[in-house]
Amino acid sequence: MIRKEDKIIFEVSNLKKYYQVRKKSFIRGKEYVKSVDGVSFSIKENTILGLVGESGCGKSTIGKTVLGLTPPTGGKVKFGDNVIFDVENNIKISNSEMTKLRSEMQIIFQDPYASLDPRKSVGQIVSEGIKKHKIVPKGNIEEKTKEMLELCGLDATSMFRYPHEFSGGQRQRIGIARALAMNPKFIVCDEPTAALDVSIQSQILNLMLDLKDKFGLTYLFISHNFSVVKSFCDEIAVMYLGQIVEKGSAYEVYDNPKHPYTKALISSVPIQHPDEVKERITLEGSMPSAVDLPSGCRFHTRCPYKTERCINESPTWKILDNKTGVACHIY
Ligand SMILES: Nc1ncnc2c1ncn2[C@@H]1O[C@H](COP(=O)(O)OP(=O)(O)OP(=O)(O)O)[C@@H](O)[C@H]1O
């Protein structure tokens, strides 16, 4: 028997998303930003997978592509028993099927200021999806809207007010209420607390944990903040230049990082306990462009441990004894 917590609800295989950056010219041909370049992961039901990495490594692009908000270049995404797309086998879910699933897969954005329409009342914002997807009968829409706001820690009378009347943290609660109103199973959370003060951040994270337990939700949690990801997520995937370089339980990845890039990211997190001993690794230079990718291991231009092999050969994915997966020639 499959235990509930072992059931995989979301599965991504060899996902690619390239954006064309220049028109075809006779000299250079087409050029692409390889924003996501062969990413695979799966998420168990009612768990949280954290996706971390520096700005521009492709985190948001993964979020948008897996939800079908932007067309993929390659790979396959499965949600429950439904194949959302399988580019290599020319499979794409029909529009009518996707509309049905749309409500079950939601997204929460970083910027609660930009993602809420300032001309609409909070009630209109939260009830929009309820109406469109006929989540409840017409007569119960207002009641459902109020219930969602209250579940997210807002007063029911908030529905008559407008986004500008709320603080950043409250606006993020409105964004969460809007997503929750759809009875989702899976939510992509794209830096939901990055724009908030630290104290407000933890309130929002606690709310998200409560809702996860109450409704059996599954999250893909995108962040550039390793300490948030470590405390919030069950598993962590570390991304560099469009690829996952390390993936494992949050505990193993944070306390026993394997990839030099993961080590460097963690060594830049301020220590949280005086007894904590950390290996300090400072990264040289900045992340190369996703248009002119380095040869071999993409991280070699900044890696303190690079060898000749790293320049010429890209590392394969290896599963280590502690079940962490890593792409690095050291292992
Ligand atoms: N619509 C687009 N057209 C062209 N390039 C794009 C587009 N969207 C993203 N990119 C490029 O893809 C790469 C990954 O961008 P993405 O926004 O996914 O990064 P990110 O990891 O979410 O960064 P951040 O932490 O800053 O949010 C970047 O090089 C970006 O410039």
Ligand SMILES: [Mg+2]
């Ligand atoms: Mg982003």
